[in-house]
Amino acid sequence: MTDPNAPLEAAADGGTAPPATRNRRTALTIAALLIAAGVALAIWAISISFVAPEGQNVPVTAPSTTAATTPAPTTTAPSAAPDETPAAEASASPDLPAPAPPVEGAPVIAAFAVQPETAVCPDERDSVVPLTFSWRSEGADRAWIGVATSDASVQPTAEVPTATDGFTSISFACRDADQVFTLTVQGAGGTVSRTIAVTRDLG
Incomplete structure (x- = not known):
């Protein structure tokens, strides 16, 4: 009569693994391959997004530098000139001599x-x-x-x-x-x- 524990002992002794174990290993292997393929595909898609249509690399830092420096001249330079011009004109106008009123008794x-x-x-x-x-x-x-x-x-x-x-x-x-x-x-x-x-x- 066959001993119920015989398959376990055979596996422990280096015999052939049961079908259920082989199926589980195969599924894990396929899943690992799919995950690796997905990661590779994601890396490829990210690298493609930084390539220009002509095949040249698009600089990543250039847009941020331009955006940071472009607004600076527009906010500082124009604001100073309009504030100073009216002040200079206002200070100069009181110093201008007023026209002399006509003198009575003209010939x-x-x-x-x-x-x-x-x-x-x-x-x-x-x-x-x-x-x-x-x-x-x-x-x-x-x-x-x-x-x-x-x-x-x-x-x-x-x-x-x-x-x-x-x-x-x-x-x-x-x-x-x-x-x-x-x-x-x-x-x-x-x-x-x-x-x-x-x-x-x-x-």
Whole structure:
């Protein structure tokens, strides 16, 4: 009669292992191979993600460095300039001198006339036509008359009285088609000018 413990003793003595034990070892071996294949596949997928389409390696540290340094100039440089410019303008504006208000009692040229208003010239060479000026001013201390100027006090032809009915020291030069004469008077309230034009008529 066969002893029930015989298979166990045969296994212990180096005999052939039972089928159940062999199946369990085979399953463990297959599982280990599957796990190893999964780990290898995961490592391969991670390494592929860092390869550029052209086959060149993508630097891992470059994006982080660029992202860290790019915002720095935009946050510091623009903020300083707008804060300093208004401050400089605000501090400089009070130092500017205010425009002087107009002084009361400025002189007035009440009348300014010339005769003739059209100079009849025999030719346009060296001929001249005598002119007679008259004017009247109020509140003026000094007066000047000038030719081809807007301010006779700056470019005077002569210093004249502040009022007259017959000033004949200036003539019309026929070589010019027309001439502009300016009377400028000056008083405590400032300087005032007035102009009059004489045209030429070739007779």
